Amino acid sequence: MTSPAPRHVVLAYSGGLDTSVAIRWIHEKYGSEVTALSVDVGQEGELTGALDRARRNGAREARLVDAKETFVTEFLWPALAANALYQGVYPLSTALARPLIARTLAETAIALGADAVAHGCTGKGNDQVRFDVALQTLAPQLTILAPVREWNMNREDEIRYAKDHGVEIRATTESPYSVDENLWGRSIEGGRLEDPDAPPPEEIFDWTGHPSDWPKSPEELEVEFEEGIPVAVGGKRLGPVDLVREMNRRAGRHGVGRIDHVEDRVVGIKSRENYECPGAVALLEAHRALETLVLPRELQQFKAGVDRRFADLVYEGGWFGPLRAALSAFVDATQSVVTGVVTLRLFQGSVRAVGRRSEFSLLSPELATYGTADRFPHEYAVGFIHLYGLPNRLAHAKGAKSKAERGRRGSAAREVPGAA
Ligand code: ARG
Numbered sequence: 001m002t003s004p005a006p007r008h009v010v011l012a013y014s015g016g017l018d019t020s021v022a023i024r025w026i027h028e029k030y031g032s033e034v035t036a037l038s039v040d041v042g043q044e045g046e047l048t049g050a051l052d053r054a055r056r057n058g059a060r061e062a063r064l065v066d067a068k069e070t071f072v073t074e075f076l077w078p079a080l081a082a083n084a085l086y087q088g089v090y091p092l093s094t095a096l097a098r099p100l101i102a103r104t105l106a107e108t109a110i111a112l113g114a115d116a117v118a119h120g121c122t123g124k125g126n127d128q129v130r131f132d133v134a135l136q137t138l139a140p141q142l143t144i145l146a147p148v149r150e151w152n153m154n155r156e157d158e159i160r161y162a163k164d165h166g167v168e169i170r171a172t173t174e175s176p177y178s179v180d181e182n183l184w185g186r187s188i189e190g191g192r193l194e195d196p197d198a199p200p201p202e203e204i205f206d207w208t209g210h211p212s213d214w215p216k217s218p219e220e221l222e223v224e225f226e227e228g229i230p231v232a233v234g235g236k237r238l239g240p241v242d243l244v245r246e247m248n249r250r251a252g253r254h255g256v257g258r259i260d261h262v263e264d265r266v267v268g269i270k271s272r273e274n275y276e277c278p279g280a281v282a283l284l285e286a287h288r289a290l291e292t293l294v295l296p297r298e299l300q301q302f303k304a305g306v307d308r309r310f311a312d313l314v315y316e317g318g319w320f321g322p323l324r325a326a327l328s329a330f331v332d333a334t335q336s337v338v339t340g341v342v343t344l345r346l347f348q349g350s351v352r353a354v355g356r357r358s359e360f361s362l363l364s365p366e367l368a369t370y371g372t373a374d375r376f377p378h379e380y381a382v383g384f385i386h387l388y389g390l391p392n393r394l395a396h397a398k399g400a401k402s403k404a405e406r407g408r409r410g411s412a413a414r415e416v417p418g419a420a
Helices: 017-030 046-058 069-081 093-112 126-137 147-151 155-164 239-253 276-295 297-315 320-337 377-388 390-415
Strands: 008-012 032-040 063-068 116-118 144-146 178-183 183-188 219-226 229-233 256-262 270-275 339-349 350-357
Touching: 008 017, 008 069, 008 093, 008 350, 017 046, 017 069, 017 147, 017 155, 032 046, 032 093, 046 063, 063 093, 069 093, 069 229, 069 276, 093 116, 093 126, 093 183, 093 320, 126 144, 126 147, 147 256, 183 276, 219 239, 219 276, 229 276, 239 276, 239 339, 276 297, 276 339, 276 350, 297 320, 377 390
Parallel strands: 008 032, 008 116, 032 063, 116 144
Antiparallel strands: 178 183, 183 270, 219 229, 219 339, 256 270, 339 350
C-alpha cells in the first residue's frame, strides 16, 4: 500500500545531525513542507540557535514548546510514585520523555493542519517503538515518517549528505557518543562505550563532576514529600522543575546517579548504556524509604509487582495504553499517606536514606522497642508461631513420609533387577 506523499510534515527536531539532515531529506524525497518542532524537556544546550539553523536548513517554520513543567508533573511524578526503575537500575529518563514529545508533536501537527509527523529514531532502538505507538494511539490519521530508519545512512554518509546539500550542522565537532538529555537524566551510548568491557571514560559525564572533586565528607539532605510528591529540598519549598534541578545539582555534586548498564531493548537486543541521573536516583531512594515507613506490608509487597510492571511498560512505550492508566490509578491510591521527610546521605557517588519521619508512620515505638516501654504482647507469640508454622510442619511430615516410601520402592526395584 503506497500512500500519497505528505504535504506538510512536523518533525521532532533536536538540532543534532540526524534531524538537521532529515529536514532536507524529507523535503527532497517527498516535496513536503517541513515544520521543525523542539520540545523542551530540560535538555541543556542551546535550542534557540538550533531553531535558527532549522529555518536556514529549509524548515518553513521552527518552533519550541516548553514542556518542562508538564514533563515533571504528568510524567516524572507518577514514575517516582511507582519507584520506576527499568531492570532495577534505569530511572527511565529517556523513556519518560518520549510519550510527551510524541503527544506534543501530534498536537502541533493537528493544530497546523499537517498530515504527517516525523522523528529521528533509528530502526533498532526503543525510541522508535515509543514514538510510533504513542503517535498511532493519539493521532492515527497522521502519517509517520522515520527518515533515519528509512535512509540507511551511517554517520559519515549523513555528514557527506549535509556537505553535498548545503545543510548546516552544529559548529562544534559532533561528539563520538549519542547523548539524550532531559530533567530526569542523561543517556550516553556509542563510541567506545559499545564495548561492554570498557570502563566508561570520565568525558561522558556532565552532571556529576570529576571524582576528585566529589566532597570528602558526607552531606545530609532532607527531602519532603506530600502524598508521594516531593515538595521541598533542604527545608526549601520548590516548584516541580526547580526541585528536580536542585536535586540534580545537590546529588550530582557528590557523584550520585552514575549507572553503567547492559540493558535489554524492546527489539530483543542487548546494548550497553550509561546514565547520569543524580536527581532521579536520589529522589527514588527517598521515596522508596518513605514508603517503607507508611505502607502496610501486604500493600508494599503487592505494589512492588505493580511498580515493576509499570517500569517495563514505560520502557516498552505503553504510556498511553489502558494498562498504564490502570497501574497509575492503583499507585495513586497508595500515595495519600506518603507524606513526610526523608534524610538522604550523599557521599562519594552514593545516596542512602538515613532518616525518615511521617505523621502516617506505621512504626509503633511501644511495639518495636526493646526498652522498658515495650507493649508488645509477648505471650501471644508462642500461639501465633504454632499456627504460623503449621503448613510447613504438615508439608514436611508428608514429604518425609513419601520420600521414605519412594526409597523403599526404589530399593525393592533394585533388589529384583531384570526380574521379568
Ligand atoms: N536506552 C535508553 C532507553 O531506551 C536510552 C536511549 C537513548 N540513548 C541515547 N544515548 N541516545 O530508554
